[in-house]
Amino acid sequence: MTAYASHEILAATPLGELRIRSFCRPEEIRTLSFDRQFGTHAHYRSLFTKRESLERKAEQPDTSVVLAIADAVHIVGFGVLAYPDPEERWAELRPNLMMEVNAIEVNRRWRSQKVAKALVQMMMVHPLIEAKIAYFVGYSWTWDLDGNRMSAQEYRQMMIRLFEPFGFTEYTTNDPNVCLKPENIFMARIGADVSAEARQAFKWLRFGQSP
Amino acid sequence: MKYPKEIVLKDCTEVLIRPLAEADEPALRRFYSEIPEEDRWYMRLDVMDPAVIRGWVRDQQEVISIIALVAGEIVAHARLHTHKYGCYHHQGRLRIIVAPAYRQKRLGSWMLLDLIHLAMEKGLREIRADLVVGVEQPAIESACKLDFFKKAVLEDFVIDPRGQRHDLLIMTKQLHKDWGDF
Numbered sequence: 168m169t170a171y172a173s174h175e176i177l178a179a180t181p182l183g184e185l186r187i188r189s190f191c192r193p194e195e196i197r198t199l200s201f202d203r204q205f206g207t208h209a210h211y212r213s214l215f216t217k218r219e220s221l222e223r224k225a226e227q228p229d230t231s232v233v234l235a236i237a238d239a240v241h242i243v244g245f246g247v248l249a250y251p252d253p254e255e256r257w258a259e260l261r262p263n264l265m266m267e268v269n270a271i272e273v274n275r276r277w278r279s280q281k282v283a284k285a286l287v288q289m290m291m292v293h294p295l296i297e298a299k300i301a302y303f304v305g306y307s308w309t310w311d312l313d314g315n316r317m318s319a320q321e322y323r324q325m326m327i328r329l330f331e332p333f334g335f336t337e338y339t340t341n342d343p344n345v346c347l348k349p350e351n352i353f354m355a356r357i358g359a360d361v362s363a364e365a366r367q368a369f370k371w372l373r374f375g376q377s378p
Numbered sequence: 379m380k381y382p383k384e385i386v387l388k389d390c391t392e393v394l395i396r397p398l399a400e401a402d403e404p405a406l407r408r409f410y411s412e413i414p415e416e417d418r419w420y421m422r423l424d425v426m427d428p429a430v431i432r433g434w435v436r437d438q439q440e441v442i443s444i445i446a447l448v449a450g451e452i453v454a455h456a457r458l459h460t461h462k463y464g465c466y467h468h469q470g471r472l473r474i475i476v477a478p479a480y481r482q483k484r485l486g487s488w489m490l491l492d493l494i495h496l497a498m499e500k501g502l503r504e505i506r507a508d509l510v511v512g513v514e515q516p517a518i519e520s521a522c523k524l525d526f527f528k529k530a531v532l533e534d535f536v537i538d539p540r541g542q543r544h545d546l547l548i549m550t551k552q553l554h555k556d557w558g559d560f
Contacts, residue, residue: 320498320553339385339488349494349524374386 168228174292178235180280185243186236187282189289193222196232201242204274214270214309215245224249224269233289235273235282244273246286248293248301256342256375257302260368264361266295268303268330275314283329291333297358300369303330304345305352319350330354340373381444387483391448395492398443402452403435406445409452413475419539420510421473442500444492446476446485453477456489458496458505468503474517487520494524497553504550510536511545518547526551 171190178185201218215221224247225232235244247269251257257265268290273282291301305326307319315322327337335354345351353373357366371377382396398406410418410425423430434443440462446454459471472493476486497505507526509518526549534543 337380337383339383341484346491349491349498370384370392371386371390376386376390 171229171231171294174289176285176289178280178282178285180277180282182277182280183237185277185280185282185285186239187233187285187289188236189231189233189292191221191225191232191234193225196222196225196234196242199234199236199240199242202274204276205242205272212309214272215247218242221245221247229263229266229293229295231290231293233286235277235286237277243277244282244286246271246283246290248290256372259372260300260365263299264365265300265302265369266293268301271303275311278315284332287329287333291356296356297360299358300355300361300365301335301358302353302355303335304342305354306344307348307350319348323350323352326352327354330356338373341375342373385446385485385488387480387485389483391480391483393453393480393485393488394447395444395488396447398435398438398445398455400435402445403431405450405452406435406455407431409455409477410475412477414478416539417475420513420536421475442496444489444496446480446489448480453480454485454489456493458493458500460500460502470497470500470502470505472505472507482516486517487523490520490524494551494553503553505553507549509547509549511547513538513544518549521549521551524551 173188173190175186175188178187196218199218205213206216221232224230227249230247230249233246234242237243248266249269250263251265251267257267271283271286305323307322310319310322312319312322317325334356337352337354340353342353345353357369382394385393385395387393407428410431418425425431434441434457440460442458442460444456445452454474454476456474457472459473461467461469472490474486474489494505507521509521528547529550530548532546532548535546536544538544
């Protein structure tokens with residue numbers, strides 16, 4: 168398995184400085200504490216509720232686990248760029264052409280500090296990014312609407328504003344889970360080195376067709 | 379909404395969806411001229427009247443239109459009718475016309491989904507579709523799948539070209555604040 172070098176930026180926020188670090192290794196994650204807010208709330212449950220889940224993700228090939236770290240040891244946000252599960256539609260483009268923004272989350276206290284933007288920025292600092300189709304699927308039922316005091320439509324717009332500056336575009340798909348609710352969203356960023364054939368195959372895949 | 383957008387139909391036809399532009403007026407007139415007369419019968423306006431098409435093309439403030447194109451030809455037209463003022467200002471009314479050759483391929487559903495997004499972006503609270511029972515059955519089924527509910531049935535309200543009466547079904551979909559219902 169290729170080991171990638173970590174990159175790090177410092178984000179100054181009114182709440183203090185954060186380290187945003189890509190390609191965090193499992194043993195490194197193990198030394199950090201995981202904010203208790205990443206748990207189950209009244210109308211929302213965090214995508215990762217245990218630090219161990221992030222450690223397991225970090226073990227997967229080419230995966231970048233990006234962490235927002237406060238006070239040198241405390242995880243207050245995370246992003247995961249990884250290959251989709253093999254049984255998912257988006258794993259069909261071979262070889263490993265698509266990578267998913269598997270998770271992006273900032274704990275409630277640190278929101279509105281542009282932490283998510285820094286997490287996306289660091290997820291995109293991936294040596295393979297221009298050879299891949301990075302994608303993101305937003306399901307409204309996973310969104311913390313209460314915590315953000317937003318409607319699903321406002322949250323959707325926020326996700327578009329978050330990902331668009333990094334080259335993501337909203338695409339239409341007949342993926343049943345995406346189609347389940349009009350506020351759900353599918354966005355993708357096609358790397359500069361992705362071939363015309365692969366782009367075409369991606370279009371067909373979005374609609375569950377094969378040419 | 380970001381346009382133009384590409385979709386692929388059930389039969390693998392590639393379609394482009396984008397807003398209606400002024401330059402589309404002749405193509406839109408051509409599109410409606412090829413819609414069967416029986417289908418045109420159920421429209422509220424006479425689409426063979428050039429002034430009607432011109433109105434939709436030129437004024438997109440209250441009637442927002444998107445079109446679907448295959449090889450540069452319009453194959454579907456979807457409209458969101460809105461009101462700037464008054465008791466209906468919170469509401470939009472939808473109308474989707476698909477060319478016969480492109481029906482039963484989910485194109486109407488894609489257009490419907492886009493109109494829902496446009497309505498959401500405009501901040502509407504409710505959208506409405508008036509559909510003729512027994513005539514526009516696929517559209518009724520498509521609307522049901524997208525959480526439209528039956529609001530009212532106006533019995534024997536419309537008359538078909540042969541003089542037979544049909545029920546008019548008013549379907550609405552709420553676009554309220556806490557839309558995620560999980």
